Amino acid sequence: MGSRKGNSPVEQLGLGTGTIGKKSGGRIWGVFYGMRSGMILLALVAALSILGTLIPQGHTAEFYAQNFSGVKLSAIQFFQLDRVYSAWWYGFLILMLSINLILCNLRRFPKLLKEWRLPMVPETILPQHGTFYGTYTAPFGEPPKIAVETFFKRAGFKSFKTKETTDGLYLYASRCKAGLLGSWLSHLGLLLIIVFFFIGKLLGFEAFVYGVPGTDQVVAGTPYRIAIEAFDIEYRQDYSIHQYLTDLILYDPENGFRASGRTQVNAPFRSQGMSIYQNGTGWALDVVMQKADGSEISRTLYTSEVFEEPGESIALHYLAFYPDFIMKDGQPYTATPFLNRPVLLYSLFEEGRQVRTNVAMPGEPIRYGDTTFSFYQPRLFTVLQVVRDPGTIPAGAGGMLLLTGLFLSFYWVPKSLYGYVGADGKVWVSGFTKKNPIIYHESLSALWQTLKMGE
Amino acid sequence: MLEQFLGIESLCFYGALGLYFAAMVLYLAFFLGKNEKLGRVATYVLWGGFILHSLALVSRGLGAQRVPLSNQYEFATSFAWGIALVYLIFERRYSFRAMGAFVAPVILLIIGYAAMQNKDVRPLMPALRSLWLTFHVATAVVSYGAFGVAFGVSGMYLLRDRFQEDDFIQRHLPTLGKLDMISYRAVASGYFFLTLVIITGAIWAESAWGRYWAWDPKETWSLITWIIYAIYLHMRIVKGWSGKKAAVFALIGFICVLFTYVGVNTLLPSIHSYVN
Numbered sequence: 001m002g003s004r005k006g007n008s009p010v011e012q013l014g015l016g017t018g019t020i021g022k023k024s025g026g027r028i029w030g031v032f033y034g035m036r037s038g039m040i041l042l043a044l045v046a047a048l049s050i051l052g053t054l055i056p057q058g059h060t061a062e063f064y065a066q067n068f069s070g071v072k073l074s075a076i077q078f079f080q081l082d083r084v085y086s087a088w089w090y091g092f093l094i095l096m097l098s099i100n101l102i103l104c105n106l107r108r109f110p111k112l113l114k115e116w117r118l119p120m121v122p123e124t125i126l127p128q129h130g131t132f133y134g135t136y137t138a139p140f141g142e143p144p145k146i147a148v149e150t151f152f153k154r155a156g157f158k159s160f161k162t163k164e165t166t167d168g169l170y171l172y173a174s175r176c177k178a179g180l181l182g183s184w185l186s187h188l189g190l191l192l193i194i195v196f197f198f199i200g201k202l203l204g205f206e207a208f209v210y211g212v213p214g215t216d217q218v219v220a221g222t223p224y225r226i227a228i229e230a231f232d233i234e235y236r237q238d239y240s241i242h243q244y245l246t247d248l249i250l251y252d253p254e255n256g257f258r259a260s261g262r263t264q265v266n267a268p269f270r271s272q273g274m275s276i277y278q279n280g281t282g283w284a285l286d287v288v289m290q291k292a293d294g295s296e297i298s299r300t301l302y303t304s305e306v307f308e309e310p311g312e313s314i315a316l317h318y319l320a321f322y323p324d325f326i327m328k329d330g331q332p333y334t335a336t337p338f339l340n341r342p343v344l345l346y347s348l349f350e351e352g353r354q355v356r357t358n359v360a361m362p363g364e365p366i367r368y369g370d371t372t373f374s375f376y377q378p379r380l381f382t383v384l385q386v387v388r389d390p391g392t393i394p395a396g397a398g399g400m401l402l403l404t405g406l407f408l409s410f411y412w413v414p415k416s417l418y419g420y421v422g423a424d425g426k427v428w429v430s431g432f433t434k435k436n437p438i439i440y441h442e443s444l445s446a447l448w449q450t451l452k453m454g455e
Numbered sequence: 456m457l458e459q460f461l462g463i464e465s466l467c468f469y470g471a472l473g474l475y476f477a478a479m480v481l482y483l484a485f486f487l488g489k490n491e492k493l494g495r496v497a498t499y500v501l502w503g504g505f506i507l508h509s510l511a512l513v514s515r516g517l518g519a520q521r522v523p524l525s526n527q528y529e530f531a532t533s534f535a536w537g538i539a540l541v542y543l544i545f546e547r548r549y550s551f552r553a554m555g556a557f558v559a560p561v562i563l564l565i566i567g568y569a570a571m572q573n574k575d576v577r578p579l580m581p582a583l584r585s586l587w588l589t590f591h592v593a594t595a596v597v598s599y600g601a602f603g604v605a606f607g608v609s610g611m612y613l614l615r616d617r618f619q620e621d622d623f624i625q626r627h628l629p630t631l632g633k634l635d636m637i638s639y640r641a642v643a644s645g646y647f648f649l650t651l652v653i654i655t656g657a658i659w660a661e662s663a664w665g666r667y668w669a670w671d672p673k674e675t676w677s678l679i680t681w682i683i684y685a686i687y688l689h690m691r692i693v694k695g696w697s698g699k700k701a702a703v704f705a706l707i708g709f710i711c712v713l714f715t716y717v718g719v720n721t722l723l724p725s726i727h728s729y730v731n
Binding site: 035038039042045049050053085238240241242264265266275277385387389395396402403406407409410411438 | 577578580581582584632640643646657661662663664665666672675676679682689692694
């Protein structure tokens with residue numbers, strides 16, 4: 001029993017692993033499509049992405065001025081490290097990576113096609129190219145031809161082609177050919193994800209609307225409005241939140257479009273290419289300001305808002321609201337989420353200067369100078385996030401392609417098996433695969449031993 | 456009822472932890488003491504630990520009436536379970552028991568981390584009440600488990616490479632080529648499942664948070680880990696990277712996995728921090 005190095009038709013046509021990405025083009029162009037440059041770009045993307053996880057992202061200039069100084073602050077400002085993932089240099093890297101993926105896939109396609117179309121040509125498979133397993137000897141059972149066919153079937157190749165020549169009988173079979181497409185498809189999938197992520201960012205929009213039930217809000221940047229019909233929070237017995245629910249109507253007053261429905265966490269309301277998400281909640285209060293001349297102005301105040309009027313020197317800042325107020329360890333706290341002992345925590349400002357911070361109950365006057373504030377009717381408001389992202393579905397398709405490609409690459413490995421039965425009874429069998437050839441060869445050898453086809 | 460199930464879970468969990476520890480000691484004794492019988496016992500003990508561990512997870516799931524993959528403790532214990540599962544599959548498939556001496560300590564490390572976490576069963580916040588959570592975290596368990604096995608096998612590779620003259624190591628450790636191939640296969644499986652983790656996470660994020668990718672530190676570190684393993688897989692093709700370089704890369708990749716899992720949750724502000 002001996003063995004020789006395999007030389008499959010794939011290798012004869014120069015389509016082995018060693019040829020991909022090595023030929024043609026100058027060094028300069030190679031930078032754009034080469035796998036090595038692709039790897040360098042990926043490594044750079046990974047390394048620079050780390051910065052965005054270490055430096056807080058998307059804050060105001062004041063935030064960075066307060067938290068960083070000297071060289072760090074200068075570097076953050078100069079290299080746009082406060083928004084790494086939308087910085088020009090990060091975009092440039094992603095662009096280069098996309099170009100690399102496009103060119104790499106375009107270059108590989110003809111080779112892939114050639115490999116895919118590779119004919120089953122028994123004449124090109126010479127016995128000496130295969131792995132010689134031994135001379136078939138009659139005492140072990142079947143005639144050589146049947147024995148090799150049995151070998152093919154046991155190796156998982158149920159159907160195979162044969163060709164009878166004057167030299168002997170050639171057999172050929174292949175399987176999992178779709179695996180050839182794996183790498184190509186996964187690169188295409190990744191490219192689609194990147195491209196449609198950016199298309200989504202460019203053509204899509206995000207807006208927030210908030211309000212109490214019975215109000216009607218404009219969706220900024222669109223002709224649509226949202227009427228908030230109802231808002232509810234479902235609690236469990238331990239007061240933990242089970243679900244937030246908003247009933248709404250999306251409508252376009254211009255063209256008469258109208259759609260109603262419910263949005264809740266993990267189940268957005270979708271219509272007109274938009275998705276409306278349940279994003280948050282808080283307490284809204286009706287606050288009345290009584291001026292020195294006795295006139296009153298009222299408005300609905302939402303969490304963190306300031307009640308200030310032109311020409312008035314006193315303003316009220318809504319800091320927090322406690323529906324069931326208690327003091328615990330010197331800190332304000334709410335015992336339950338229900339309106340049992342509602343209390344507002346506020347700050348008063350005079351000419352922009354903070355003059356008082358205190359708590360007040362509904363209807364309780366908050367006096368400062370000639371101005372009096374009071375609040376009534378605390379109720380929950382809902383915050384809705386309106387998103388339109390035309391890139392989501394194509395990017396999702398890219399994700400599916402990426403997964404399919406990886407599955408084909410890793411678990412659908414193309415394998416072929418060649419057999420030759422000489423007129424003298426000598427039997428050669430050879431397997432070929434690009435991935436893990438050692439394992440494949442070992443499995444064929446083990447099978448050969450099991451079938452006792454050699455000596 | 457919940458208390459009863461949690462009682463069973465606690466018993467099984469600590470039983471599994473004890474058996475994993477015993478298995479690690481036995482695997483190491485087998486490997487260092489060159490005693491083959493101990494190796495066979497180690498495999499049985501690891502199987503015992505794995506069965507108890509599975510029972511612990513089932514008990515917790517029944518008690519909490521949900522898939523136990525929703526907080527740091529639950530994910531850590533599932534992570535250790537995933538490594539044990541992938542290891543037992545690989546040991547059975549490749550019949551190389553010595554791998555246990557390298558993988559069992561990783562299992563013990565992760566389950567030890569789980570033991571230190573808060574084990575209270577708390578009701579899920581609305582964002583976590585999604586079927587995608589199960590897919591997302593279950594695929595993470597398998598992915599991280601496979602990377603854990605690749606880590607252990609790569610450690611073995613480096614050891615075998617260093618002690619090429621040692622008879623016992625030559626006899627009981629797979630050949631360098633085979634170790635490299637096992638590590639590659641574990642990385643490939645881990646990579647496929649990591650891609651699934653990222654994609655299922657993106658689908659879930661789209662329905663819960665209104666975007667499928669927002670550069671949250673957890674997402675970004677998952678991407679960084681994905682890129683590191685992508686480079687590993689490509690370098691095998693483009694530069695024929697295998698052997699020592701690939702083994703070192705697999706070790707770095709797993710360190711990145713651990714940082715994504717533990718480091719991001721504890722050190723960086725992240726929307727994923729609620730898993731604590």
